Amino acid sequence: DAGVIQSPRHEVTEMGQEVTLRCKPISGHNSLFWYRQTMMRGLELLIYFNNNVPIDDSGMPEDRFSAKMPNASFSTLKIQPSEPRDSAVYFCASSFDLNQPQHFGDGTRLSIL
Amino acid sequence: QQQVKQSPQSLIVQKGGISIINCAYENTAFDYFPWYQQFPGKGPALLIAIRPDVSEKKEGRFTISFNKSAKQFSLHIMDSQPGDSATYFCAATKSNDYKLSFGAGTTVTVRA
Numbered sequence: 013d014a015g016v017i018q019s020p021r022h023e024v025t026e027m028g029q030e031v032t033l034r035c036k037p038i039s040g041h042n043s044l045f046w047y048r049q050t051m052m053r054g055l056e057l058l059i060y061f062n063n064n065v066p067i068d069d070s071g072m073p074e075d076r077f078s079a080k081m082p083n084a085s086f087s088t089l090k091i092q093p094s095e096p097r098d099s100a101v102y103f104c105a106s107s108f109d110l111n112q113p114q115h116f117g118d119g120t121r122l123s124i125l
Numbered sequence: 126q127q128q129v130k131q132s133p134q135s136l137i138v139q140k141g142g143i144s145i146i147n148c149a150y151e152n153t154a155f156d157y158f159p160w161y162q163q164f165p166g167k168g169p170a171l172l173i174a175i176r177p178d179v180s181e182k183k184e185g186r187f188t189i190s191f192n193k194s195a196k197q198f199s200l201h202i203m204d205s206q207p208g209d210s211a212t213y214f215c216a217a218t219k220s221n222d223y224k225l226s227f228g229a230g231t232t233v234t235v236r237a
Binding site for chain 2: 016043054055056057060067068071103105110111113114115116117118119
């Protein structure tokens, strides 16, 4: 069975550019989570959706960050404009329901120069 | 503010030995405590989880011990194998919140 699929796996771009990260959750999963992982702050929850609706975006660091889930099989996390301090590994996770175990993708390693 | 404190940051154990990772939390509303295993270049994978109504849970070589009064829980890896070399994260959440708070992680190295 396919797990959570994230793309791209690696992204290197210059400061000020728009960055779009993509996630395809496991089929049948109703909840989707976006995390950021850095050495300094560890794993942080940015936002999560249930049935394609954003439930809690209190972890989104700034207005430069936005996330959408237009349908049950696709979500995006966008950073515009990007800054060097946004460099991190971004993970998407999905679960059958909010109180079920979360399954993580392999992440997108983002480097902002 | 980190809600779950994890130690040690790293540990080295000989093959066949026991790896022990400790976590402590402050929020008494937390009622679900999972452990995740992460290999380089991969996302975290759920390893084992416990709820505070039991003091211990064992799955194969992995055991969680839970001390509700002390607000502490730990992961024991018995008979550690080189394939167990990874970073382990403890986490905690409230059932009606669904937001996982992760510890800082422990890098375990098992020497053959």
